[in-house]
Amino acid sequence: MTALAIDIGGTKFAAAVVRPDGSMERRTEVPVGSDPTATLASLVREVGAAGAAGVGIGSAGPLDVVAGTVSPVNIPAWRDFPLADAVRELVPGVPVALAGDAQCMALGEWWRGGHAASRALLGIVVSTGVGGGLVLDGVPYLGPTGNAGHIGHITVDRNGGLCPCGAIGCLETIASGPSMVRWALANGWSAPGGQPDARALAADAARGVPVARLAFQRTADALATAILTTAALFDIDDVVIGGGVSGAGDTLLAPLRQAVAKQAGLGFLHRLTVTRTALERDAGLYGAAALVLPGETRSPNRGS
Known part of the structure; x- marks a missing residue:
C-alpha cells in the first residue's frame, strides 16, 4: 500500500x-x-x-x-x-x-528526519515565500482552517514594507529569498555574473562580502523574532529550517542561532535547538x- x-x-x-x-x-x-x-x-x-x-x-x-x-x-x-x-x-x-x-515539511521531518522525540516541533520553509508548521506531541496542529504555524506572516517590522498578503512588515518581506535579494541590490550588491538570486547572495555572504552578510544577518534577526514569538506561545523545543535559502547552511544558521540566543528572554526559550532539514526537498x-x-x-x- x-x-x-x-x-x-x-x-x-x-x-x-x-x-x-x-x-x-x-x-x-x-x-x-x-x-x-x-x-x-x-x-x-x-x-x-x-x-x-x-x-x-x-x-x-x-x-x-x-x-x-x-x-x-x-x-x-x-x-x-x-x-x-x-x-x-x-x-x-x-x-x-x-x-x-x-x-x-514539519511532519515529514518529525516522521522521517530524526525528530520523532520532539514534543513540540516548528518547521519553517524559507524559499520564494516563508511558511511554517507545527507538530505537537506527534500530531500536526493545523488549526480550524489549516493555517496554524503560518510564521511567514507574523509581523516583525511595523515600519517595514508591504507584503503580498496585504499586511505590513511580515517576516516574508525580509526573510524570503526574493526579499533578501531585493534588499541587497537596493543596498549596493552586484551579483556575480549578473545572476541576482539567493544562491549567489549566499555565496557572496560565505565569501565575506559585507552587504551580502548583512542581508543574511537581517534575515537571521527577523527569523529569530518570529521563532521566539512562536516558541513563547507553543513552548517549542525544536526548530527545523528548510527551503532553498536554508541551502546556505551555516551562512544562515550561525547568525540565526546567535540571534535566537541573544533575543531569548524567558528561561524555557533557551532550550530551543535550530537545525537544518535532514530531508532536503x-x-x-x-x-x-x-x-x-x-x-x-x-x-x-x-x-x-
Whole structure:
C-alpha cells in the first residue's frame, strides 16, 4: 500500500509515490508554469496513483482545509482554487488530504528526519515565500482552517514594507529569498555574473562580502523574532529550517542561532535547538504521505 504525495510550492510542484517504510518511488519535480492547473494534471498523470491508499497534498498557502481550497501568495492564478476537488477528479475514488506545505515539511521531518522525540516541533520553509508548521506531541496542529504555524506572516517590522498578503512588515518581506535579494541590490550588491538570486547572495555572504552578510544577518534577526514569538506561545523545543535559502547552511544558521540566543528572554526559550532539514526537498513529500498512510495518519482533517 502506498500514498501519492504532492508538494505544491510557489515555483515548483513535486510528486512521488511513498511507502509506509519511507521508501520513495517515481519522484518528479516540475516548474509551476504559466498554467498551474495543467501542470498539476500532467504531474499526477506522470507519477500515477495506482494502488494508493490516498493522496496527501502539501500546498503553499493560505488555504482552507475544510473547503479544500488554496490561495498561494506566489501563484496568482490560484485564488480560492479547489485543489482537493481538482485532485479527486484526477484520481477518482481515492481519499485526499490537504495541509500546508510547511506543515507537511514539519511532519515529514518529525516522521522521517530524526525528530520523532520532539514534543513540540516548528518547521519553517524559507524559499520564494516563508511558511511554517507545527507538530505537537506527534500530531500536526493545523488549526480550524489549516493555517496554524503560518510564521511567514507574523509581523516583525511595523515600519517595514508591504507584503503580498496585504499586511505590513511580515517576516516574508525580509526573510524570503526574493526579499533578501531585493534588499541587497537596493543596498549596493552586484551579483556575480549578473545572476541576482539567493544562491549567489549566499555565496557572496560565505565569501565575506559585507552587504551580502548583512542581508543574511537581517534575515537571521527577523527569523529569530518570529521563532521566539512562536516558541513563547507553543513552548517549542525544536526548530527545523528548510527551503532553498536554508541551502546556505551555516551562512544562515550561525547568525540565526546567535540571534535566537541573544533575543531569548524567558528561561524555557533557551532550550530551543535550530537545525537544518535532514530531508532536503523531500521533507514536504514525506509529510504529505504521512497524512494518508495507514499507521502514519496524524491529521485531524483527513479528507475523503
